[in-house]
Amino acid sequence: MDSYTVLFGVIGDPIRHSKSPVMMNRAFEALGINGSYGAFHVVPEKLGEAIKGIRALGFRGLNVTLPHKVNVMAHLDEIHPGALAAGAVNTIVNEQGRLIGYNTDGIGYVRSLKEEAASNLADSKIVVLGAGGAARGIVWALAQEHPAEIIVANRTEEKARELVATLSAEANLTPIAWSQLQTACQDADVVINTTSIGMAPNVDAVPLDVSWLKPGAVASDLIYNPLKTKFLQQSDERGLVVHGGLGMFIYQGAYAFEYWTGQRAPVEVMVQAVLESFETSFSQ
Numbered sequence: 001m002d003s004y005t006v007l008f009g010v011i012g013d014p015i016r017h018s019k020s021p022v023m024m025n026r027a028f029e030a031l032g033i034n035g036s037y038g039a040f041h042v043v044p045e046k047l048g049e050a051i052k053g054i055r056a057l058g059f060r061g062l063n064v065t066l067p068h069k070v071n072v073m074a075h076l077d078e079i080h081p082g083a084l085a086a087g088a089v090n091t092i093v094n095e096q097g098r099l100i101g102y103n104t105d106g107i108g109y110v111r112s113l114k115e116e117a118a119s120n121l122a123d124s125k126i127v128v129l130g131a132g133g134a135a136r137g138i139v140w141a142l143a144q145e146h147p148a149e150i151i152v153a154n155r156t157e158e159k160a161r162e163l164v165a166t167l168s169a170e171a172n173l174t175p176i177a178w179s180q181l182q183t184a185c186q187d188a189d190v191v192i193n194t195t196s197i198g199m200a201p202n203v204d205a206v207p208l209d210v211s212w213l214k215p216g217a218v219a220s221d222l223i224y225n226p227l228k229t230k231f232l233q234q235s236d237e238r239g240l241v242v243h244g245g246l247g248m249f250i251y252q253g254a255y256a257f258e259y260w261t262g263q264r265a266p267v268e269v270m271v272q273a274v275l276e277s278f279e280t281s282f283s284q
């Protein structure tokens with residue numbers, strides 16, 4: 001670092017688990033960019049002050065994670081339409097003092113899904129399990145790919161209906177009850193788990209019976225801890241195409257990196273950095 005170093009960071013509460021600093025600093029290093037990325041523990045009462053600090057110190061960019069993704073919007077100068085539709089911001093770009101909010105979670109997920117498992121989503125039938133914060137951005141981004149239908153199932157059915165109502169102009173969306181999942185999955189091309197079912201420490205939990213999915217379907221999970229959930233292990237055993245959550249994490253960061261620097265993100269280097277960091281934390 002020197003007096004020209006450009007500053008970046010991530011804010012959240014908690015934040016010490018974040019792999020973003022390792023991933024982003026390795027990306028800056030790989031491209032010879034004089035940038036530095038830190039992790040900042042910001043409690044909800046200090047969110048406004050933290051954003052003022054970003055302005056005052058002239059940070060070029062910031063990632064925002066739980067629980068600030070919605071509340072941070074009130075402190076920004078402009079919100080990108082994709083972030084408005086998703087109802088959350090996870091990336092801020094400082095354009096000469098104007099703070100602009102983006103959401104790269106949903107588009108990061110779709111980029112990962114298309115590169116790793118399903119190159120063309122047009123006219124496909126997609127089932128999304130869950131209607132929480134992550135599901136909203138993902139459904140918006142999936143809708144931009146012109147699928148035939150997106151079905152949203154959630155344990156609390158009312159939340160699935162709300163999500164569909166807010167995004168209904170974007171695509172052919174249908175909310176269903178959790179009990180209708182088996183029928184919905186039978187002819188689905190892609191089934192996506194956006195719930196926390198199967199996340200560590202509850203690694204033996206599965207969101208549905210994988211025998212409901214048709215042969216050749218894509219089984220996708222947002223969870224990346226563990227890297228391969230029980231849902232994906234069982235889908236793999238059935239010969240389905242499986243897609244894990246690590247790619248979403250990498251590509252949400254890749255988009256942020258590209259918005260900040262104008263350069264293509266070194267994705268392979270970023271994957272390597274995160275995997276090494278996982279090995280270190282698992283062995284500690």
Ligand code: NAP
Nearest residue numbers: 130131132133134135155156194195196199222245248249
């Ligand atoms: P959230 O807003 O808290 O939503 C959680 C969702 O899971 C809700 O739909 C909830 O249903 C459902 N759920 C939780 N426990 C359930 C259970 N036992 N049975 C049925 N449904 C259950 O969380 P989020 O921010 O959307 O995150 C969801 C998952 O995505 C987490 O595992 C997170 O790690 C992962 N994620 C991954 C990335 C990535 O970069 N790969 C990014 C963001 C999130 P109800 O509405 O009925 O409560």
